[in-house]
Amino acid sequence: MKILIITIFVFSSFNYIQAEHLDSRFEFSLTCDINPDSVPRKIVRKRFDPPVYPREALSYGAESVVSVLYDTNNKGEVINERILWQVNTINELDSNDTRFDKYFSRSALRTIRSQTFKASKDNEEGILSTKDQNSIIYFMIQGDENTFNLGNKFNRTLKRVKDATNNINKIPKLIQDIEEHLNSNKLTDVQRGSFLYLKAHLIYTKQPNSEEIKPLLIEMKDLIDSSLPYGPNAFKSLAFGSLLLGQIYINEQKWEKAILVLEEAIHFGNQGQSLSPRFFNAHLQLGIAHYSNGNWCGAAKSWARAKMMAASKYTNYVFPEALEVYVNYANGRLDS
Numbered sequence: 001m002k003i004l005i006i007t008i009f010v011f012s013s014f015n016y017i018q019a020e021h022l023d024s025r026f027e028f029s030l031t032c033d034i035n036p037d038s039v040p041r042k043i044v045r046k047r048f049d050p051p052v053y054p055r056e057a058l059s060y061g062a063e064s065v066v067s068v069l070y071d072t073n074n075k076g077e078v079i080n081e082r083i084l085w086q087v088n089t090i091n092e093l094d095s096n097d098t099r100f101d102k103y104f105s106r107s108a109l110r111t112i113r114s115q116t117f118k119a120s121k122d123n124e125e126g127i128l129s130t131k132d133q134n135s136i137i138y139f140m141i142q143g144d145e146n147t148f149n150l151g152n153k154f155n156r157t158l159k160r161v162k163d164a165t166n167n168i169n170k171i172p173k174l175i176q177d178i179e180e181h182l183n184s185n186k187l188t189d190v191q192r193g194s195f196l197y198l199k200a201h202l203i204y205t206k207q208p209n210s211e212e213i214k215p216l217l218i219e220m221k222d223l224i225d226s227s228l229p230y231g232p233n234a235f236k237s238l239a240f241g242s243l244l245l246g247q248i249y250i251n252e253q254k255w256e257k258a259i260l261v262l263e264e265a266i267h268f269g270n271q272g273q274s275l276s277p278r279f280f281n282a283h284l285q286l287g288i289a290h291y292s293n294g295n296w297c298g299a300a301k302s303w304a305r306a307k308m309m310a311a312s313k314y315t316n317y318v319f320p321e322a323l324e325v326y327v328n329y330a331n332g333r334l335d336s
Helices: 055-060 101-113 152-164 168-182 189-206 213-225 232-251 255-269 277-292 296-311 321-335
Strands: 005-012 015-023 043-047 064-072 078-088 116-119 130-142
Touching: 055 101, 064 101, 064 232, 078 101, 078 232, 101 130, 152 168, 152 189, 168 189, 189 213, 189 232, 213 232, 232 255, 232 277, 255 277, 277 296, 277 321, 296 321
Parallel strands: none
Antiparallel strands: 005 015, 015 130, 043 116, 064 078, 064 130
């Protein structure tokens, strides 16, 4: 199965703007597993106009995730398109603040309307009419994967966390301050989960083997999961939390758990910031976990993805030469 992703880069100021289109019924399986329960597609996309990042939202730095339902007629044209839900970085904090909803919705619906479809190879009857198709469009600002819109208190704390990473003497006081924030009853679940991630990150920086870290990350995930559907801030927090948890499992040589968590991190990270160095390293680590677990296909595909990222003109990543011997071995076992 494949992800269908269309990425648009529009140069504005100093960032690349990325609008990604993902059909929600497709998953990118890094483990090379085939889902026997998957339902064959009746139709496949023939053409569409890429989404345009709303100028009003871009100037404010707002990001969004928009889910759209639609039907298709017997000509393969989209009909009855409608917004199922939308979460952006503004209403993620205040559900009553809808100032950018109409701009993201308008752009998403315009893209959905432009689609035309043809029969898939599994559709022997050639019927093109369908009901309740679901697509999700991500409006994310490339380069802002470390930028959150979770309020001034969180933003100030995040800046202090970055400083404390280079000066561990600041960590104990900062953890105390984070715990005070966590005692507030005014936080949203996404804010509280993100503060838990910052606390876990600080503890890991000072004491990587601490048993406090995993419970914090699990609590974080449970909190954010209670706030479905995910918005941009939720995707970012879950990605970083899963990356940290994956690193812990790698250190513990718990390969199966590392594979599960790193694949989650890459899934969350792919909702916008797929060229981040964090996710380049995640693919390297995922390959190591697959290799150590004897999954040659998973190792080969993970490292191939890392090589693709290293070859991109938008990055300066270097694929480790020391891994090449393992890449060749995994590919050799895959061929056999």
